[in-house]
Amino acid sequence: MKKIIVIVGVLFVLGFLALVMVAIAGGSYNHLVKLSQAVDSQWAQVQNVYQRRADLVPNLVATVSGAANFEKSTLTEVTDARASVGQVKLDPNTAPTDPAQLAAFQKAQDGLSSALSRLLVVSENYPDLKATANFLDLQAQIEGSENRIAVERRNFNTAVQDYDTVIQQFPAVTVAAMFGFHPKPYFSAQPGADTAPKVNFDFGATPATPPKP
Numbered sequence: 001m002k003k004i005i006v007i008v009g010v011l012f013v014l015g016f017l018a019l020v021m022v023a024i025a026g027g028s029y030n031h032l033v034k035l036s037q038a039v040d041s042q043w044a045q046v047q048n049v050y051q052r053r054a055d056l057v058p059n060l061v062a063t064v065s066g067a068a069n070f071e072k073s074t075l076t077e078v079t080d081a082r083a084s085v086g087q088v089k090l091d092p093n094t095a096p097t098d099p100a101q102l103a104a105f106q107k108a109q110d111g112l113s114s115a116l117s118r119l120l121v122v123s124e125n126y127p128d129l130k131a132t133a134n135f136l137d138l139q140a141q142i143e144g145s146e147n148r149i150a151v152e153r154r155n156f157n158t159a160v161q162d163y164d165t166v167i168q169q170f171p172a173v174t175v176a177a178m179f180g181f182h183p184k185p186y187f188s189a190q191p192g193a194d195t196a197p198k199v200n201f202d203f204g205a206t207p208a209t210p211p212k213p
Contacts, residue, residue, distance in 0.1 A: 028175040035163040039184055042159040043095035045152045050085075050109055053145040056138060057082045057116070063135050064119065067126040074115075074122050081115035084108045095160070099185040106187055116142070157186045 061075055085108045096102045120142075129135050164183050167176040175181070 028172045029179060032163075032167065032172060032176060032179075032181050035159075035166055036181065039095045039156070039159045039163050040093060042152070042156040044093055046149075046156050047090075047092040049145060049148040049152050053142070053149065054082055054085055054112070056141055056145065057112075059134070060116075060119075060138050060142070063132060063138060064123055064126075064129065066132075067123075067129055070126060071122055074119050078112075078115045078119050081108075081112040085112050095156075095184055097182050097184055102185045102187070113146075153187050160184045160186050 057078060061078055064070055065075055088105050088108045090096055090101060090105055096105070123129055166172050167181050167183065
């Protein structure tokens with residue numbers, strides 16, 4: 001009789017422990033799902049702000065190209081950089097898990113940033129542009145886009161850091177391995193990445209002489 005009581009007691013304890021483990025595993029799984037969805041949501045925000053900037057490019061190029069003798073090579077560089085951005089196809093609703101994919105995306109976007117920066121610097125040699133209302137409107141929109149890009153990239157990296165940290169901790173690390181939760185890559189830091197690029201349209205200074213055709 002005592003043996004039966006002992007066996008029943010052991011089975012009860014084992015059953016209780018199993019229920020506890022299931023509860024812990026379930027809680028970890030739900031937490032990982034929540035963190036993964038937060039990363040995907042922030043990735044969608046990153047895609048949105050980059051797309052908004054890309055949508056400004058045709059109007060910017062059209063406006064700037066109206067300036068007499070504007071450097072065609074600079075305009076070509078911008079349009080080519082925008083085309084390169086369009087060639088990098090990533091799911092806008094699901095954050096990439098392949099570091100190479102994110103690196104290619106970032107390289108294309110940074111290339112467009114550099115091309116736009118050079119175009120705006122060259123634009124300072126053309127004071128007539130300051131009288132163009134559309135150009136001044138684009139100034140505000142580009143500044144806003146650059147600020148939002150910096151903010152959303154930082155928020156994305158924070159969401160990824162939270163997710164990647166949890167999937168390396170016990171007991172989530174076991175649940176992550178069982179259900180296929182993999183680390184997600186970050187945007188790599190760039191010099192001055194914590195500060196949005198300064199877009200300067202101040203033509204108050206004496207401009208340089210435009211190049212001759």
